[in-house]
Amino acid sequence: MDMGEGAGRVGGDVDGHGWAATRAWVEKGLLESEHIDDVMRLRGGWTSEMRRLDISRPGGRRSVVLRSFVKPFFVQHADGLLSREARILRQLDATDVPAATLIDVDAAAEYCDYPSLLMSLLPGTVRLADQESERRVDLLARQLLRIHGVQVTAGTRPRTYQAWTGPERVSPPGATERPELWQRAVDVIRREPPDYLPCFLHRDFHPGNVLFEGTGGDLRISGVVDWVETSWGPADLDVAHCSTALALLHDVSAGMAFADRYTAAGGALAQEQAAHLYWRLLDALAFAPDAEKVAVPWRELGRPDLTPAVLTNRLEDYIQALFDRYA
Template sequence: MEKELSAGERIEGVVRLRGGWTSQVRRLDVRGPGGRRALVLRSFVTPFFVRHAEGLLNREAAVLSLLGDTDVPAAALVAVDATARHCDHPSLLMSLLPGTVRVGDDGAGERADLLARQLVRIHRVEVTARNRPRACQAWTSADRVVPPEETRRPELWRRAVDIIRREPPDHRACFLHRDFHPGNVLFTGGGHGATTGPRISGVVDWVETSWGPADLDVAHCATALALLHGVAAGMGFADRYTAAGGSTAGDPRAHLYWRLLDALAYAPDGEKLAVPWRELGRTDLTPDVLTHRLEDYIQALLERYG
């Protein structure tokens, strides 16, 4: 950190930021002759992410540099130490974005419209062959899906798993965030007594940025909304996305493939998403609640697109 500070600056405080589960994120309060500013230090501390940190953090650094010339509200890159040469753990240093993560049910519909519009802008980011991100990767497979132990709908799970057992559909690829959901988006405005409505002030966590079908990003955000706010919220997100100008697969079966490929990655109980949400106050999202929401969501997908 000290190598990146200006003359006379010093770190006067460190605050852990909540809401993530793949890394430790801290706000660094800096003071110097020019006044105060804040930076964010993202560090991978768990063994799995430490092993993969060099690729992940260098990719995020490259993406942040790329996004600096776009209208996507991403942090500005300051420095990266992907191999922990200088830090205790592999880390990336960036500017602090304004706003907070919002996961409450109040105002969820209005925020979903903003999420859809933001995702359309992300998918329109233009890249050259040289700076194109890696091809997207699936986060589950038919053989890795774990249905809930006490499900009363085993046939539902078998049908869903059989769909993702097929070869991926042909698709038109674009720039993907690849982990776009409410936990990775910051908002300002809105709320009780506010004079303006909410707006997106930042999109974070670009380590999984990929090149692939827009449907996969849509699917990921839709799954999160279904688990966070209920099945209807998840089912409506693709419609919000297309209403905002985005395009999904014309063949419903192809769209269903990408939706299920994402949803089944969170079987049986959505805990991957829920742990940071509970940190942010959503203690109502118990494993039982999330299991039932995920199962109901999968059924709704099959009924609409199958």
């Protein structure tokens, strides 16, 4: 999501959804001398509404971010998702991962109009342009390795990962000219998951969930957002997810190179080609048939070239490239 430039002012309401009760909940946690001065919608979210709240106080102002689930599916699952994100944000406070600081959470909408989480505002913006993408991808690989290194105990270990698709749930593009490619890919994920060494996973790590500051040699990652899916599982799965996203966002070669960048940074992935192919396809097939889940927010953030047709072709080419390299 865009945490900076281009956010749209929304005033007292957001896209017709309730705000009064949520505002009262936020204001209850403010100091007596503070008040909400402005509300800005942050662009680029898919699962939730994101708002930046500018709070006036003596001597200046501060800003916080409010995440609210308003779509019926996510409202239904919000208690688990937002409660998990709140736990993870508390846990990451003691690490060098640049995550937001939790302020408050109302995961069951006891006080808010919709299930909501309030957190600190991270600096930086989402960068999705092809320009400087090579440098950004290197930084993504190193950042992901640091996330995988987060240490947990039996009490702080997140839930075991959940697959986002399965053989019976894959929907190939209706107009595909390569039905045999899709069938071959589905057959790969029919097998039992390979053995793996588990680690701490972001589980939705991709360029749309990473904030950057600076340019050129000063380019750096300033924040990683969206921790509702954090899990315990194979590093391959996080690498696979970012790889698919890079293939769709930039080109197939960017998606194919990310695993190499991750291992060059010191990361360890499945040694067997078949195991690596399984994790890569398990993620890629979850984007079928047309990757509109990422296309909508990406287009909103300045990539109108990412049409359904472009993304469908890139997804098919990426799946073919995975077979060419790992099968």
